[in-house]
Amino acid sequence: MILVTGGAGFIGGNFVLDWLAQSNEPVINLDKLTYAGNLDTLKSLDGDARHIFVCGDICDRALLIKLLAEYTPRAVINFAAESHVDRSIHGPGDFIQTNVLGTFNLLEAARAYWVKLPANEKAAFRFLHVSTDEVYGTLEEQDPPFAETKAYEPNSPYSASKAASDHLVRAWYQTYGLPVLTTNCSNNYGPYHFPEKLIPLVILKALDGKPLPIYGDGQQVRDWLYVNDHCRAIRCVLEAGKLGETYNIGGHNEIANLDVVKKICELLDALRPRKDGEPYSKQISFVQDRPGHDRRYAIDARKLEQELGWTPAETFETGIQKTVAWYLSNQEWVQNVTSGAYREWMNKQYGA
Ligand code: NAD
Ligand code: DAU
Numbered sequence: 316m317i318l319v320t321g322g323a324g325f326i327g328g329n330f331v332l333d334w335l336a337q338s339n340e341p342v343i344n345l346d347k348l349t350y351a352g353n354l355d356t357l358k359s360l361d362g363d364a365r366h367i368f369v370c371g372d373i374c375d376r377a378l379l380i381k382l383l384a385e386y387t388p389r390a391v392i393n394f395a396a397e398s399h400v401d402r403s404i405h406g407p408g409d410f411i412q413t414n415v416l417g418t419f420n421l422l423e424a425a426r427a428y429w430v431k432l433p434a435n436e437k438a439a440f441r442f443l444h445v446s447t448d449e450v451y452g453t454l455e456e457q458d459p460p461f462a463e464t465k466a467y468e469p470n471s472p473y474s475a476s477k478a479a480s481d482h483l484v485r486a487w488y489q490t491y492g493l494p495v496l497t498t499n500c501s502n503n504y505g506p507y508h509f510p511e512k513l514i515p516l517v518i519l520k521a522l523d524g525k526p527l528p529i530y531g532d533g534q535q536v537r538d539w540l541y542v543n544d545h546c547r548a549i550r551c552v553l554e555a556g557k558l559g560e561t562y563n564i565g566g567h568n569e570i571a572n573l574d575v576v577k578k579i580c581e582l583l584d585a586l587r588p589r590k591d592g593e594p595y596s597k598q599i600s601f602v603q604d605r606p607g608h609d610r611r612y613a614i615d616a617r618k619l620e621q622e623l624g625w626t627p628a629e630t631f632e633t634g635i636q637k638t639v640a641w642y643l644s645n646q647e648w649v650q651n652v653t654s655g656a657y658r659e660w661m662n663k664q665y666g667a
Contacts, residue, residue, distance in 0.1 A: 321395030533573030565614020
């Protein structure tokens with residue numbers, strides 16, 4: 316059995332679905348169900364005894380200790396986090412609470428559990444911490460991609476909180492010998508992505524006939540990875556990663572935001588043309604830039620590729636087609652997650 320935290324969110328949800336599609340090893344899924352956690356994502360697992368969902372907070376140490384004692388998992392995979400940079404700018408407190416203190420709590424609960432395991436289970440136990448490339452800071456156009464050796468230079472409250480959590484994970488290995496692994500991944504996209512993030516936001520706003528907000532000049536570059544490729548990479552690291560090491564995960568898909576948005580518009584023009592026959596790109600609107608906006612991210616994933624044999628299966632071309640098609644045929648999921656709280660955020664960030 317494995318314990319997954321944040322498994323009702325975008326990547327955690329995809330990971331749980333993917334895990335149970337590949338194996339019969341049960342998952343305990345601990346998620347606080349914040350605005351970003353949606354049980355609708357896991358609907359296909361209703362009645363499946365391999366999935367045990369627990370609504371709870373990684374900051375609740377007593378609950379963590381109870382779950383670990385009751386289910387005796389062989390691994391903890393920590394996805395739980397506050398994950399949206401713009402929200403971290405409006406209100407950093409929740410990011411410090413969950414990403415820093417929550418990770419600290421989880422490490423302490425895992426350590427207390429791990430030290431008492433019998434020798435063979437102790438040796439097999441893993442604590443895998445899911446992190447981000449944003450901890451490395453920003454790149455200039457000519458800079459080489461981020462390698463695992465790049466110094467941390469986080470620029471947003473979100474990335475600073477993730478950097479802090481990565482440091483805690485490292486220290487729990489160096490000091491206590493807790494068998495940890497850390498992954499630092501680039502921008503994910505795909506099904507069940509909460510529509511506050513660029514790709515799903517643009518798909519929804521385009522279909523609603525609303526302006527498509529591009530921050531600044533739209534020339535910021537992200538390295539996009541289809542979410543299933545990320546899930547597969549995490550499985551690889553869990554099974555064969557070297558203890559105490561960090562692994563970068565990326566898609567070799569460096570694309571400027573404006574080009575991402577134009578690509579989505581083109582796909583929608585073909586799949587769901589506007590009633591007036593005009594292209595969706597007419598809705599593109601340049602808006603005020605994000606403060607502290609990182610200009611470019613790019614990942615050097617050679618360590619993962621060479622040591623563990625992982626490579627991404629999707630190109631941006633294939634992944635974005637699947638993603639747009641998924642949003643068009645899953646409007647019910649979209650309706651359910653874009654509740655009142657979502658509308659409040661949209662008004663706060665983009666104006667009524
Ligand atoms: P998300 O915001 O979609 O999901 C986060 C999940 O964590 C939600 O289900 C939420 O309810 C849960 N959660 C939040 N606070 C919690 C708490 N205190 N206790 C328990 N559960 C809590 O995030 P995501 O995009 O799926 O990201 C998952 C992880 O991957 C995060 O750690 C993030 O930093 C990392 N990551 C994300 C990306 C990306 O592109 N989305 C890329 C690299 C790394
Ligand atoms: O790099 C990994 C990170 O990717 C993860 O750690 C984060 O959890 C995840 O949210 C993502 O962070 P970004 O800030 O890169 O993602 P976001 O979708 O918010 O923005 C992508 C780019 O698009 C970024 O340069 C900002 C820009 N953008 C975003 C929004 C929401 C816009 O131009 N307009 C928008 O309305």
